[in-house]
Amino acid sequence: MATPTTRRGFLTFLVAAPTLTLATDMSAEAALPSLPAPADIVDLGDVLILAGTPTSNMLVLEVTPEGAVHFRLPRAEVGQGITTAVAMLVAEEMDVPVANVRVSLSDARPELLFNQLTGGSNTIRSLYGPVRRTAAAARARLVAAAGEEWNLRTAELTTKNGAVHAPDGREISFGELTATAARSTAAVTAEPKPEAHHRVVGTEQSRVDARAMVTGQLKYTMDLDVPGAMPTVVRRPPTINGSVRTVDDSVAKAMPGVLAIAVVPTGVAVMAETFGQAIAAKDALRVTWNKGTVDDLSDPDIKAKLRAAALPFVVPPLLTRHVDGEFDFAFVSHAPMETNSAIADVRADRAEIWAGLKSPIVAKQTIAAALGLPQDKVTVHVTQGGGSFGRRLFFDAALEAAQISKTMRRPVKLMWTRVDDMRHGRARAASHHKIRATFALGRVLTFEHRVASVETDFRHGLGEILTATAAHLPVAGNLGFAETVFLTTVKVPYDFGVVTQVLNEVPLRMHTGSWRSVYSANTRGAEEIMVDEVAAKLGKDPVAFRRESLKSDRQRAVLDKVASAGDWGRTMPKGFAQGVAFHDEYKSCTACLVEVDARDPGKPRVVKAVIAVDVGRPINPLGVRAQMLGGLTDAISTTLRAGLHIDKGLPLEGSYSQFHYARQKDSPTQVEIHVMPANGEPGGAGELGVPAAVGAIANAYARATGIKPRSFPITFPVDFDPFPR
Amino acid sequence: MPTYTFSVNGKPVSIDVPADMPLLWVLRDKLGVKGPKFGCGIGVCRACTSHLDGDEIQPCVVPAAQAAGKEVTTIEGLADGEDLHPVQEAWLEQDVAQCGYCQPGQIMAAVALLKRTPNPTDADIDRIENVCRCGTYFRIRQAIRKAARKM
Numbered sequence: 001m002a003t004p005t006t007r008r009g010f011l012t013f014l015v016a017a018p019t020l021t022l023a024t025d026m027s028a029e030a031a032l033p034s035l036p037a038p039a040d041i042v043d044l045g046d047v048l049i050l051a052g053t054p055t056s057n058m059l060v061l062e063v064t065p066e067g068a069v070h071f072r073l074p075r076a077e078v079g080q081g082i083t084t085a086v087a088m089l090v091a092e093e094m095d096v097p098v099a100n101v102r103v104s105l106s107d108a109r110p111e112l113l114f115n116q117l118t119g120g121s122n123t124i125r126s127l128y129g130p131v132r133r134t135a136a137a138a139r140a141r142l143v144a145a146a147g148e149e150w151n152l153r154t155a156e157l158t159t160k161n162g163a164v165h166a167p168d169g170r171e172i173s174f175g176e177l178t179a180t181a182a183r184s185t186a187a188v189t190a191e192p193k194p195e196a197h198h199r200v201v202g203t204e205q206s207r208v209d210a211r212a213m214v215t216g217q218l219k220y221t222m223d224l225d226v227p228g229a230m231p232t233v234v235r236r237p238p239t240i241n242g243s244v245r246t247v248d249d250s251v252a253k254a255m256p257g258v259l260a261i262a263v264v265p266t267g268v269a270v271m272a273e274t275f276g277q278a279i280a281a282k283d284a285l286r287v288t289w290n291k292g293t294v295d296d297l298s299d300p301d302i303k304a305k306l307r308a309a310a311l312p313f314v315v316p317p318l319l320t321r322h323v324d325g326e327f328d329f330a331f332v333s334h335a336p337m338e339t340n341s342a343i344a345d346v347r348a349d350r351a352e353i354w355a356g357l358k359s360p361i362v363a364k365q366t367i368a369a370a371l372g373l374p375q376d377k378v379t380v381h382v383t384q385g386g387g388s389f390g391r392r393l394f395f396d397a398a399l400e401a402a403q404i405s406k407t408m409r410r411p412v413k414l415m416w417t418r419v420d421d422m423r424h425g426r427a428r429a430a431s432h433h434k435i436r437a438t439f440a441l442g443r444v445l446t447f448e449h450r451v452a453s454v455e456t457d458f459r460h461g462l463g464e465i466l467t468a469t470a471a472h473l474p475v476a477g478n479l480g481f482a483e484t485v486f487l488t489t490v491k492v493p494y495d496f497g498v499v500t501q502v503l504n505e506v507p508l509r510m511h512t513g514s515w516r517s518v519y520s521a522n523t524r525g526a527e528e529i530m531v532d533e534v535a536a537k538l539g540k541d542p543v544a545f546r547r548e549s550l551k552s553d554r555q556r557a558v559l560d561k562v563a564s565a566g567d568w569g570r571t572m573p574k575g576f577a578q579g580v581a582f583h584d585e586y587k588s589c590t591a592c593l594v595e596v597d598a599r600d601p602g603k604p605r606v607v608k609a610v611i612a613v614d615v616g617r618p619i620n621p622l623g624v625r626a627q628m629l630g631g632l633t634d635a636i637s638t639t640l641r642a643g644l645h646i647d648k649g650l651p652l653e654g655s656y657s658q659f660h661y662a663r664q665k666d667s668p669t670q671v672e673i674h675v676m677p678a679n680g681e682p683g684g685a686g687e688l689g690v691p692a693a694v695g696a697i698a699n700a701y702a703r704a705t706g707i708k709p710r711s712f713p714i715t716f717p718v719d720f721d722p723f724p725r
Numbered sequence: 726m727p728t729y730t731f732s733v734n735g736k737p738v739s740i741d742v743p744a745d746m747p748l749l750w751v752l753r754d755k756l757g758v759k760g761p762k763f764g765c766g767i768g769v770c771r772a773c774t775s776h777l778d779g780d781e782i783q784p785c786v787v788p789a790a791q792a793a794g795k796e797v798t799t800i801e802g803l804a805d806g807e808d809l810h811p812v813q814e815a816w817l818e819q820d821v822a823q824c825g826y827c828q829p830g831q832i833m834a835a836v837a838l839l840k841r842t843p844n845p846t847d848a849d850i851d852r853i854e855n856v857c858r859c860g861t862y863f864r865i866r867q868a869i870r871k872a873a874r875k876m
């Protein structure tokens with residue numbers, strides 16, 4: 001094996017295989033790219049790219065005799081469309097139809113170190129170069145093989161539609177060439193196509209798995225048939241992190257279909273022939289519980305702690321004219337449609353796991369340690385997930401399934417019920433915000449934002465990444481992980497004089513986790529509300545004020561786009577209003593303009609949305625628009641109605657009838673999303689849509705009702721009977 | 726245990742299950758029909774939406790006994806072989822699905838709506854209560870409008 005072809009510091013290895021199989025690897029000594037200087041590191045995405053750089057090109061691509069190209073993607077697909085975007089990149093470089101590229105999700109590969117984490121809207125940013133280089137190398141090898149076959153110089157050959165073409169009209173398909181190409185040991189050099197020649201990248205491509213989805217054929221974890229793995233659910237404690245004291249299973253174990261009952265660290269697991277029977281038997285268990293970690297805690301206590309934790313402002317209010325605002329955001333469940341679930345088959349000497357995992361390496365390491373097995377005896381398969389929004393960074397279901405399988409000594413198909421998922425799953429941390437802007441002569445002089453948040457749990461590998469890159473981080477001193485994430489993601493996009501944003505976290509032992517856009521939805525959402533309030537004080541129009549305060553023409557272009565396409569300033573009937581906001585992150589930027597019907601201030605509805613987005617270089621504009629639409633719906637939900645009430649150590653909400661994530665009746669009947677033309681390198685898109693939409697909706701609500709929104713979600717009664725604990 | 730005979734996607738099945746076992750688990754765990762998805766088990770998320778004798782049901786809250794002698798259609802039974810149902814085609818044309826998990830239920834709900842109301846208004850579409858946590862509602866709306874024109 002191993003014929004390295006070096007050029008511009010990357011090595012492509014031929015893997016010994018009957019068909020052309022390439023592994024591209026930058027970890028060999030030759031030509032490691034120099035690490036970016038601290039000043040080049042601007043945001044969290046850069047940190048992730050830097051941490052992944054030494055392994056970023058260990059990507060595997062194979063050409064089959066049938067002419068299909070298999071690409072193994074070390075990331076998780078949870079609905080964000082990365083398998084489609086990556087298939088497009090491969091198709092572009094190899095000149096094969098997108099339909100001939102199959103992208104599968106890699107098992108956990110510890111040798112990838114930090115480069116198998118799906119998060120930070122970073123997949124395309126981190127893989128755009130490496131995927132193209134790998135595919136370009138494969139194409140060059142196929143062309144070289146055809147050159148040998150025909151005895152022609154490769155410069156005379158072209159590729160099209162999965163075949164190499166000679167000037168005289170002869171052609172050979174990649175499938176026919178793959179075996180020859182696999183044997184050739186000649187050094188071959190290749191560079192990705194210039195972007196000006198792209199014919200696939202930048203065009204609209206529907207999802208590669210769309211047909212499987214609409215015919216019910218796509219397999220999620222619970223749809224897999226793993227021999228012997230039987231339906232299992234867990235009876236969970238009445239408060240977060242409670243543990244089992246006593247169990248009486250006399251009724252449950254005699255119920256039809258019940259196969260096994262076992263106590264595990266998180267509760268009592270019940271396995272049965274069907275999930276229906278497992279759930280019924282779980283409910284029939286009589287369990288007493290030890291206290292959890294936050295039993296006495298309810299929303300008013302959390303609010304008080306957050307208010308006490310928000311650090312004071314520096315600028316006193318007396319010296320200049322100023323605007324102050326304080327904001328509260330509730331906990332929000334990730335609530336992906338597919339509940340937390342995993343399959344585990346643990347034997348005495350090995351284990352195999354299947355789950356939707358965005359951080360599979362850390363999952364593998366943790367599960368191996370918990371089972372007392374060497375890491376290489378634990379295989380972790382990454383399955384396609386039914387939504388994530390940050391949730392699947394955590395592998396709690398996989399770990400729990402492994403523990404149950406070990407205890408029951410049989411394969412386990414573990415599914416969390418919806419109530420479990422909402423009450424014992426993860427949530428975006430509640431936060432409190434204090435913002436003060438001072439101004440004079442029509443300009444903002446200082447802008448201070450003090451954020452107090454319940455601690456967000458990053459124990460899924462991000463901490464290790466930040467430690468490994470610590471020397472390169474653009475933050476001074478010995479800040480904690482949370483402050484580092486905060487400072488590398490959240491920034492004020494306006495020229496507002498002296499800007500300070502400070503995060504202070506309140507550690508509470510609850511289950512939190514990054515939720516689509518992490519700190520930005522709340523932090524930037526609140527700031528966009530303040531921007532409107534400052535504009536009002538200055539007697540300026542919200543669009544005009546943003547326009548003059550933004551820092552670049554690129555930013556102004558998306559704002560101008562929504563203002564013109566959305567007909568900003570048009571006359572609205574009483575009770576209706578427009579609202580606008582802007583956000584810049586992940587090397588991308590977006591503006592959102594909404595129209596809200598708030599004739600009944602208790603029942604506002606977003607009736608129209610116009611969004612403009614600049615992602616630098618859209619790979620698949622259809623996919624970018626899908627992500628922005630999802631971000632908009634998340635903003636509608638969390639701004640207006642969706643949140644969790646914490647009562648004596650447990651969320652009250654237990655299903656979608658109580659946690660009011662938007663439905664069709666809450667979503668706009670008119671949506672326009674404008675994707676700006678390519679103008680640079682690809683930025684992130686997955687989380688980008690939320691913060692601007694939060695600001696726009698809140699601003700429209702304020703303009704329609706005259707009520708300044710300060711607490712989110714705006715409408716948040718306990719309008720249901722909670723499920724029993 | 727009682728035996729129930731009914732048909733699933735045109736195929737007759739006979740199965741021994743407790744009368745009160747939700748049809749969803751009969752389909753998924755006994756018959757291996759995995760298209761209908763679990764999202765709540767109490768009839769609110771509607772990810773499991775299927776049809777019983779052509780009418781929309783949520784099999785997670787329909788006891789097995791109720792299917793006896795009837796025709797169950799799940800997402801797998803909607804297409805005619807390789808020929809997709811016009812609603813499925815509209816779903817592909819609008820590229821609706823993100824994670825896809827809710828979409829079997831969304832499509833079955835849309836088919837039922839179009840059967841009741843061939844030209845649905847926005848207010849009719851608003852009455853579909855299926856949750857899409859990826860927030861694809863606007864594309865669902867466009868796909869339903871498009872399917873209505875096709876049918």
Ligand code: FES
Nearest residue numbers: 764765766771785
């Ligand atoms: S699982 Fe049937 S409605 Fe939710």
Ligand code: FES
Nearest residue numbers: 824825827858859
């Ligand atoms: S597409 Fe993911 S829940 Fe609807």
